[in-house]
Every structure is written in structure tokens, then in C-alpha cells.
Amino acid sequence: xxxxxxxxxxxxxxxxxxxxxxxxxxxxxxxxxxxxxxxxxxxxxxxxxxxxxxxxxxxxxxxxxxxxxxxxxxxxxxxxxxxxxxxxxxxxxxxxxxxxxxxxxxxxxxxxxxxxxxxxxxxxxxxxxxxxxxxxxxxxxxxxxxxxxxxxxxxxxxxxxxxxxxxxxxxxxxxxxxxxxxxxxxxxxxxxxxxxxxxxxxxxxxxxxxxxxxxxxxxxxxxxxxxxxxxxxxxxxxxxxxxxxxxxxxxxxxxxxx
Amino acid sequence: xxxxxxxxxxxxxxxxxxxxxxxxxxxxxxxxxxxxxxxxxxxxxxxxxxxxxxxxxxxxxxxxxxxxxxxxxxxxxxxxxxxxxxxxxxxxxxxxxxxxxxxxxxxxxxxxxxxxxxxxxxxxxxxxxxxxxxxxxxxxxxxxxxxxxxxxxxxxxxxxxxxxxxxxxxxxxxxxxxxxxxxxxxxxxxxxxxxxxxxxxxxxxxxxxxxxxxxxxxxxxxxxxxxxxxxxxxxxxxxxxxxxxxxxxxxxxxxxxxxxxxxxxxxxxxxxxxxxxxxxxxxx
Numbered sequence: 001x002x003x004x005x006x007x008x009x010x011x012x013x014x015x016x017x018x019x020x021x022x023x024x025x026x027x028x029x030x031x032x033x034x035x036x037x038x039x040x041x042x043x044x045x046x047x048x049x050x051x052x053x054x055x056x057x058x059x060x061x062x063x064x065x066x067x068x069x070x071x072x073x074x075x076x077x078x079x080x081x082x083x084x085x086x087x088x089x090x091x092x093x094x095x096x097x098x099x100x101x102x103x104x105x106x107x108x109x110x111x112x113x114x115x116x117x118x119x120x121x122x123x124x125x126x127x128x129x130x131x132x133x134x135x136x137x138x139x140x141x142x143x144x145x146x147x148x149x150x151x152x153x154x155x156x157x158x159x160x161x162x163x164x165x166x167x168x169x170x171x172x173x174x175x176x177x178x179x180x181x182x183x184x185x186x187x188x189x190x191x192x193x194x195x196x197x198x199x200x201x202x203x204x205x206x207x208x209x210x211x212x213x214x215x216x217x218x219x220x221x222x223x224x225x226x227x228x229x230x231x232x233x234x235x236x237x238x239x240x241x242x243x244x245x246x247x248x249x250x251x252x253x254x255x256x257x258x
Numbered sequence: 259x260x261x262x263x264x265x266x267x268x269x270x271x272x273x274x275x276x277x278x279x280x281x282x283x284x285x286x287x288x289x290x291x292x293x294x295x296x297x298x299x300x301x302x303x304x305x306x307x308x309x310x311x312x313x314x315x316x317x318x319x320x321x322x323x324x325x326x327x328x329x330x331x332x333x334x335x336x337x338x339x340x341x342x343x344x345x346x347x348x349x350x351x352x353x354x355x356x357x358x359x360x361x362x363x364x365x366x367x368x369x370x371x372x373x374x375x376x377x378x379x380x381x382x383x384x385x386x387x388x389x390x391x392x393x394x395x396x397x398x399x400x401x402x403x404x405x406x407x408x409x410x411x412x413x414x415x416x417x418x419x420x421x422x423x424x425x426x427x428x429x430x431x432x433x434x435x436x437x438x439x440x441x442x443x444x445x446x447x448x449x450x451x452x453x454x455x456x457x458x459x460x461x462x463x464x465x466x467x468x469x470x471x472x473x474x475x476x477x478x479x480x481x482x483x484x485x486x487x488x489x490x491x492x493x494x495x496x497x498x499x500x501x502x503x504x505x506x507x508x509x510x511x512x513x514x515x516x517x518x519x520x521x522x523x524x525x526x527x528x529x530x531x532x533x534x535x536x537x538x539x540x541x542x
Contacts, residue, residue, distance in 0.1 A: 129465045258463070
């Protein structure tokens with residue numbers, strides 16, 4: 001009994017292992033085929049459509065209280081942009097930094113941090129949900145994007161808001177981060193351009209001087225180190241055409257409500 | 259031969275097998291992006307993770323020669339060295355893989371959070387549509403009332419049924435046409451508790467769906483609690499499948515496989531009964 005059981009167990013173990021490897025390599029082969037990728041992406045379209053039907057445009061993300069604040073907020077992705085121009089502006093406390101608003105707008109804008117701070121302010125304590133799976137609660141203050149867009153007066157053709165950032169993603173001088181959202185999210189009351197984190201100026205690690213908060217979407221939509229907001233009718237002309245750095249380069253979903 | 263499983267149930271059973279397999283394996287892939295579980299709303303509220311899979315280069319004991327990274331599974335205060343399996347394993351090409359679950363348990367079989375999510379959500383849709391179709395069919399065809407709901411007499415027989423299972427005593431004759439009471443209860447728990455709850459906990463992780471009713475995710479402890487519950491249910495389902503497949507194997511693998519593929523189940527006559535007297539009359 002004892003002599004026959006290890007080889008048999010080994011056989012079963014190896015058979016199961018081979019079955020697993022066959023299953024996975026099969027899945028990987030199918031997974032790389034274009035028709036199958038298209039089928040999988042259909043799930044994303046279905047999710048987005050279902051969410052649009054289920055969630056009213058103005059449904060609010062849960063807000064928390066001061067008691068839920070840990071007093072520290074994790075930095076993820078870029079924590080210090082490898083960009084000399086950015087570093088020079090940071091050294092000058094972002095006094096010469098401006099936010100450009102252009103594209104399909106009647107009134108292109110160039111706003112300083114002081115001008116943004118003078119606009120209507122919203123403070124919210126919300127939960128940040130990373131695509132990786134972790135969450136963190138923080139208090140954000142900023143100007144609702146709606147006010148900035150209203151001032152710029154979007155053209156009726158504008159369907160997306162594209163955020164251009166100052167942080168190069170693949171070393172100095174390389175492609176800088178960019179993301180995009182649709183008009184429903186752009187005009188949502190909790191979508192703000194945040195300049196304060198936990199009652200202090202937004203630190204460099206978290207996107208100084210200005211970052212997006214779009215509370216009903218995953219973290220990668222919340223573009224940091226904002227430099228320019230561009231309104232467009234289609235995402236086709238934005239680099240790879242999928243609407244964001246992670247979408248274009250790594251297959252992440254543009255719709256990040258789940 | 260007794261016609262045991264109707265066509266819709268057979269189709270939905272196998273669709274479910276594919277869905278749960280892909281959902282489990284792509285789910286482990288997603289877990290690999292942040293291999294730690296928490297309770298509450300936040301992962302950073304000052305409490306350590308409940309469960310964590312990591313790798314470390316630290317020597318086992320001070321002064322030990324370090325032979326490459328070691329995989330560590332930590333559950334609460336208990337720590338296990340899982341090198342070769344969890345935390346540190348070999349990739350398909352033999353390269354060192356420092357992700358929590360090894361490649362042969364994940365879809366895709368290499369690390370890609372983006373594609374794992376594509377797989378997971380596409381098959382989640384198929385799973386939910388299949389599951390809803392099953393529920394409607396079970397309710398309106400009478401499958402639920404006739405085959406799944408145990409009656410009072412059966413519930414009183416739970417003790418005897420437990421004993422039968424332990425002794426590997428399998429029903430023959432008329433009794434073999436019905437699910438036994440433990441089987442019924444297991445199916446009901448999976449169909450009406452575990453599967454709906456794992457879907458709900460998946461939805462609780464969606465920031466958009468969280469906004470549907472303010473604070474609903476809090477009923478389950480918060481988003482990170484929902485993620486933990488989702489993970490635990492996934493493993494409870496694995497446990498169910500292992501027991502289910504084990505029971506199928508010990509009570510007649512090919513007979514069960516045939517009945518879930520063609521519908522026809524060969525009922526063994528009761529002891530002392532001539533073959534063909536009772537087991538066969540209730541044909542289609």
C-alpha cells in the first residue's frame with residue numbers, strides 16, 4: 001500500500017497539473033484571438049449600459065465623516081513627476097502654474113491656482129477605490145468641474161472631457177498621463193478638481209497642484225498633476241484612441257465604474 | 259433508464275461549470291494585483307490585513323543563507339511558508355513568479371489585471387444571465403418544488419442521511435431517482451445563498467453601483483468587507499464543487515455523467531428486487 005501510493009498520487013498530481021496547464025494555455029490562446037477579445041469587451045459595453053440604466057446620473061457616491069479619516073492617504077502611480085518644467089513650477093509653489101481649458105469650448109480658459117481657489121468650493125470625504133482592489137478614505141476640497149466647464153461654455157458637440165497631465169509615465173520626456181470621462185461624469189456634483197487633501201494643500205505625491213476626483217469610477221480615472229482640460233467630440237484623436245494611458249497601452253477598460 | 263435531468267437544466271449546469279471555472283481563475287488573477295484582504299471600508303484605516311500573501315527575501319532565521327525569495331501566507335497572527343505555491347512560484351516558462359497565486363490557477367496564465375478583469379466581467383454576465391434563466395426555469399417548471407425542496411419527513415431524516423453519506427451508502431430503486439436531503443440542502447444553499455451573495459458582493463465593489471442606494475455597502479461592513487466575503491464565498495464554492503464531484507465519483511461517475519449529458523440515469527434496483535420492476539416504468 002505504502003509503496004504504491006506515492007507514484008499514484010504523483011500520477012494524479014501530474015495529470016491534474018497537465019489538465020490545468022492545458023486549460024490555461026487553451027484559455028490564453030483563445031484569449032489572444034481578436035474575435036475573443038471583442039467578445040470579452042462586449043461585457044464592458046454591457047456593464048456600462050446597465051450602469052447607465054440603473055444609476056441615475058446624479059446618484060451620489062457615499063460620503064464619510066471625519067471619524068473615518070486615517071490622516072494619511074496612500075500615493076499610487078507617479079509620486080514625483082520626472083519632468084523639469086513641473087519641478088520648476090513645484091519649486092515656485094505652483095504660482096506660475098496654470099490650467100488650460102480648451103478644445104470644443106466657446107471660451108478657452110487659462111486659470112491660475114488662485115483663480116480656481118476663488119471659485120465655488122466643494123469638500124467631500126470619499127472612498128478611493130483602486131482597480132487593484134484596495135480602498136482608502138480621504139477628504140478632498142476643490143472646485144466642481146461643472147463650474148469650470150460652465151465658464152468655458154462647451155460646444156454642443158463636446159462628448160468627452162480629456163485630462164492632460166504633467167507626469168511622464170515611461171521616464172523623462174516620455175508620454176504623459178492622460179485620461180477622459182464623459183459629460184455625465186463631468187457634470188456630476190461630486191466631480192471636482194481637487195487642490196486640498198485632508199485640509200492641506202495637495203501634496204506632490206497625490207497630484208499637486210490639481211487632480212481630478214470622479215468618485216463613481218476607479219482610481220486610474222482620477223488624473224493627477226493636471227495641466228490641461230480638453231473637450232472633444234470623439235476620443236479617436238487622443239493617442240491610441242481608447243481614452244487613457246492605461247486603456248491605450250495595457251488593455252484597461254475605459255469604463256471604470258466596476 | 260430513468261429520465262432524470264431535463265435539457266434546460268443540463269445546458270445550464272454545464273454553462274455554469276464553465277462560468278464558475280473562469281470566474282474563479284480570473285478572480286484569483288485579480289486578487290494577485292493586491293493580495294490582501296481587509297474588513298471595513300478602507301484598506302488603510304490602521305488595522306493590518308486579515309489575510310495577506312507576500313514574498314520576502316529575509317532569511318528564515320537570522321544568519322541563514324538566503325536562497326531566493328520565500329512565499330508567505332499570513333492569516334491573522336498565523337504565518338505559513340508557502341514557497342513554490344503561494345507568494346513565490348515558477349511561471350509557465352520556469353521564471354520566478356512572485357505573484358500570490360501561481361500561473362496554473364489564474365486566467366490569463368500570466369499577470370495581467372486588465373485582461374483578468376475582461377474575462378471576469380464577461381463571464382460574470384454569462385453567469386448571471388444563466389443563473390436567472392435557471393431560477394425562472396426552476397420556479398415555473400416545478401423543478402424547485404418537485405426536486406429541490408425537502409419535505410418535513412426528509413428534514414427529519416437528516417441524521418440518517420448524514421450516516422448514509424459517511425458510510426458511502428447510496429440509495430437504490432425509487433430513492434435513487436430523488437436527491438437526498440443533504441444534497442437538496444446543499445443545492446439550495448448554493449443556489450439561494452452563496453451564488454446570489456457572491457454576485458452581490460461583486461457589485462458592492464463597484465463604485466458606480468455603490469451609489470445606487472447610499473450606504474448599502476455598509477450593511478455588509480464596507481467595500482473591503484465585501485471583497486473579503488466575495489473571496490471567502492469563492493472558496494466555499496470550491497469546497498462545494500470538490501464534495502459534489504467526490505459524491506458523483508463514489509456514487510457512479512459514468513451514470514451521473516450520462517444523466518447530466520443525455521438526461522438518462524440508470525437506477526439500480528433495490529436489494530431483493532428483480533431488475534425492471536419499478537425502476538423502469540417511469541420513462542419519458
